[in-house]
Amino acid sequence: xxxxxxxxxxxxxxxxxxxxxxxxxxxxxxxxxxxxxxxxxxxxxxxxxxxxxxxxxxxxxxxxxxxxxxxxxxxxxxxxxxxxxxxxxxxxxxxxxxxxxxxxxxxxxxxxxxxxxxxxxxxxxxxxxxxxxxxxxxxxxxxxxxxxxxxxxxxxxxxxxxxxxx
Amino acid sequence: xxxxxxxxxxxxxxxxxxxxxxxxxxxxxxxxxxxxxxxxxxxxxxxxxxxxxxxxxxxxxxxxxxxxxxxxxxxxxxxxxxxxxxxxxxxxxxxxxxxxxxxxxxxxxxxxxxxxxxxxxxxxxxxxxxxxxxxxxxxxxxxxxxxxxxxxxxxxxxxxxxxxxx
Amino acid sequence: xxxxxxxxxxxxxxxxxxxxxxxxxxxxxxxxxxxxxxxxxxxxxxxxxxxxxxxxxxxxxxxxxxxxxxxxxxxxxxxxxxxxxxxxxxxxxxxxxxxxxxxxxxxxxxxxxxxxxxxxxxxxxxxxxxxxxxxxxxxxxxxxxxxxxxxxxxxxxxxxxxxxxx
Amino acid sequence: xxxxxxxxxxxxxxxxxxxxxxxxxxxxxxxxxxxxxxxxxxxxxxxxxxxxxxxxxxxxxxxxxxxxxxxxxxxxxxxxxxxxxxxxxxxxxxxxxxxxxxxxxxxxxxxxxxxxxxxxxxxxxxxxxxxxxxxxxxxxxxxxxxxxxxxxxxxxxxxxxxxxxx
Numbered sequence: 274x275x276x277x278x279x280x281x282x283x284x285x286x287x288x289x290x291x292x293x294x295x296x297x298x299x300x301x302x303x304x305x306x307x308x309x310x311x312x313x314x315x316x317x318x319x320x321x322x323x324x325x326x327x328x329x330x331x332x333x334x335x336x337x338x339x340x341x342x343x344x345x346x347x348x349x350x351x352x353x354x355x356x357x358x359x360x361x362x363x364x365x366x367x368x369x370x371x372x373x374x375x376x377x378x379x380x381x382x383x384x385x386x387x388x389x390x391x392x393x394x395x396x397x398x399x400x401x402x403x404x405x406x407x408x409x410x411x412x413x414x415x416x417x418x419x420x421x422x423x424x425x426x427x428x429x430x431x432x433x434x435x436x437x438x439x
Numbered sequence: 440x441x442x443x444x445x446x447x448x449x450x451x452x453x454x455x456x457x458x459x460x461x462x463x464x465x466x467x468x469x470x471x472x473x474x475x476x477x478x479x480x481x482x483x484x485x486x487x488x489x490x491x492x493x494x495x496x497x498x499x500x501x502x503x504x505x506x507x508x509x510x511x512x513x514x515x516x517x518x519x520x521x522x523x524x525x526x527x528x529x530x531x532x533x534x535x536x537x538x539x540x541x542x543x544x545x546x547x548x549x550x551x552x553x554x555x556x557x558x559x560x561x562x563x564x565x566x567x568x569x570x571x572x573x574x575x576x577x578x579x580x581x582x583x584x585x586x587x588x589x590x591x592x593x594x595x596x597x598x599x600x601x602x603x604x605x
Numbered sequence: 606x607x608x609x610x611x612x613x614x615x616x617x618x619x620x621x622x623x624x625x626x627x628x629x630x631x632x633x634x635x636x637x638x639x640x641x642x643x644x645x646x647x648x649x650x651x652x653x654x655x656x657x658x659x660x661x662x663x664x665x666x667x668x669x670x671x672x673x674x675x676x677x678x679x680x681x682x683x684x685x686x687x688x689x690x691x692x693x694x695x696x697x698x699x700x701x702x703x704x705x706x707x708x709x710x711x712x713x714x715x716x717x718x719x720x721x722x723x724x725x726x727x728x729x730x731x732x733x734x735x736x737x738x739x740x741x742x743x744x745x746x747x748x749x750x751x752x753x754x755x756x757x758x759x760x761x762x763x764x765x766x767x768x769x770x771x
Numbered sequence: 772x773x774x775x776x777x778x779x780x781x782x783x784x785x786x787x788x789x790x791x792x793x794x795x796x797x798x799x800x801x802x803x804x805x806x807x808x809x810x811x812x813x814x815x816x817x818x819x820x821x822x823x824x825x826x827x828x829x830x831x832x833x834x835x836x837x838x839x840x841x842x843x844x845x846x847x848x849x850x851x852x853x854x855x856x857x858x859x860x861x862x863x864x865x866x867x868x869x870x871x872x873x874x875x876x877x878x879x880x881x882x883x884x885x886x887x888x889x890x891x892x893x894x895x896x897x898x899x900x901x902x903x904x905x906x907x908x909x910x911x912x913x914x915x916x917x918x919x920x921x922x923x924x925x926x927x928x929x930x931x932x933x934x935x936x937x
Contacts, residue, residue, distance in 0.1 A: 295477030296580065298464065298796065301503045303511065305472055306803055311793030311911075312876055312896065334512060337799045345801065346832060378478055379585070379604060398478065398582060398589075400604030413477075414794065416896060419877070423896075438877055438898030461643030462746065464630065467669045469677065471638055500678060544644055545751070545770060564644065564748060564755075566770030579643075627809030628912065630796065633835045635843065637804055666844060710810055711917070711936060730810065730914060730921075732936030745809075 279389045282371040288330040290377035294414030310414040316422035323430045329354040356380040445555045448537040454496040456543035460580030470501045476580040482588035489596045495520040522546040611721045614703040620662040622709035626746030642746040648754035655762045661686040688712040777887045780869040786828040788875035792912030802833045808912040814920035821928045827852040854878040
């Protein structure tokens with residue numbers, strides 16, 4: 274484990290812009306598809322072995338799409354939690370200093386500052402990146418979650434067998 | 440407010456290439472989807488508090504798609520206005536020197552030059568970028584509108600609490 | 606007109622990878638959508654005023670999609686012409702030294718070399734770019750055709766009012 | 772042939788992230804489309820003339836989509852082979868030192884190390900790129916397979932007529 278390791282007991286991931294590239298394909302009937310990327314689901318399987326993982330989304334219109342991917346295909350649980358309720362939602366599940374959170378929006382700034390480990394993506398706005406403990410080199414939907422998983426595995430959970438992969 | 444602040448009374452956004460990445464997914468039945476990106480809708484909510492916002496589009500075939508996103512999901516009003524009618528459409532709503540306009544096409548060049556604040560995207564053609572007051576570092580559909588909103592909030596409306604976010 | 610101007614009497618554009626980003630979205634029923642980008646259709650309207658324009662495609666499975674965009678929406682004519690028949694197809698329409706051709710595939714190399722003006726995209730393979738007279742700074746589907754149109758208008762047809770736009 | 776040429780008797784390609792950009796478009800009914808790119812199918816036709824080619828995928832939910840593209844449109848054969856069975860699957864078809872394999876995932880690391888020629892994409896994670904014999908300059912779905920084909924044709928099969936194309 275690195276010198277900056279903290280005791281992480283819960284890892285929470287936002288979905289849009291983190292597991293996806295943040296884009297929504299819109300048709301005449303509204304939101305149709307979101308785009309998920311490579312390596313993330315496989316890396317999350319490794320992370321599941323070391324800590325509880327939860328997914329949150331504030332996108333109510335696209336929720337059935339995200340739910341289908343996160344719960345149906347990946348076997349995790351996704352909960353609809355708006356940005357302004359997110360800190361209290363996490364605080365109910367354990368002390369914030371033991372939470373790692375990954376989000377990409379400017380609405381995530383107070384959350385990234387409050388948790389033990391705040392992670393954001395390369396393509397988040399500069400002010401969001403400034404608020405994070407760790408900024409992935411990858412953009413959302415382009416292996417950013419895989420990179421975050423390996424960062425946590427190596428630097429926070431001491432799984433040095435994955436050192437050098439990101 | 441910055442030294443270059445002007446009195447902005449109306450903010451007009453083009454849609455395709457600004458709120459979207461400018462791509463159209465075509466199938467056998469024609470235009471099917473457009474791709475909207477992250478952070479833009481949330482940043483527009485902040486901008487709404489300081490000035491009236493309007494959306495215009497010249498894309499009549501894809502208009503139901505844009506309408507669905509802008510009016511149905513985001514709660515703004517989108518009007519079909521061709522490029523050559525756009526300046527007169529805006530002039531009817533107030534003096535052009537008090538209008539901020541964001542567009543990405545080379546057909547927007549005379550508009551960007553005529554308004555008080557002309558904004559374009561990083562991926563607009565060089566001649567379009569030359570005509571703008573402010574060029575976002577972000578591409579259309581990749582948080583360019585969010586960046587423009589924060590630029591206007593901080594530099595034109597003096598909302599310094601958002602300084603440094605873009 | 607530039608010192609390298611030739612007498613162009615026909616301008617031929619490939620579609621996939623030139624007007625599109627070259628990607629095909631595949632579903633269970635096969636090819637579903639192609640992605641067309643901004644500025645290209647508007648710039649082609651300007652070019653139409655100075656020379657005849659034709660579109661060719663070798664993609665027979667996706668032909669109805671391309672046909673819908675090129676003929677139905679843009680008002681040009683698209684013809685199905687395989688790579689190996691393309692030079693003879695063009696030669697039937699006029700001397701090759703008076704043809705400008707834009708293509709992005711390595712199968713276009715002999716064509717780019719044979720015509721008066723060969724144009725390719727920034728994202729074509731290096732050997733394709735080596736064979737072209739002009740390589741756009743833009744990738745296919747990201748205003749590469751708009752850039753090619755303005756290059757032709759300014760450098761080949763002396764329309765200096767568009768100088769500096771690309 | 773280059774000094775590092777080995778006797779390649781079988782060439783195996785992973786699909787997602789190699790022939791595609793690794794993205795999955797998800798709708799309410801799950802995985803809907805994958806995105807295949809330009810030049811790859813044409814370059815694979817050239818490679819077919821010099822060695823047997825096989826395609827493998829671990830994506831069972833998206834398998835009908837990949838099957839449609841690889842078998843239906845491109846005329847190759849795609850087999851569902853999970854990551855952990857891939858080395859034994861290839862070993863049954865010939866000595867691993869005579870196999871060239873292209874994959875982009877971190878689960879491909881042991882495979883890339885075990886085969887005669889391991890190829891990965893520019894956008895694979897750093898640890899994957901470290902495990903490969905050859906890393907394409909192109910990302911998956913952006914002509915990475917075309918580049919790999921020309922690398923193999925020139926450097927492994929001595930087809931110097933294609934030298935300089937990538």
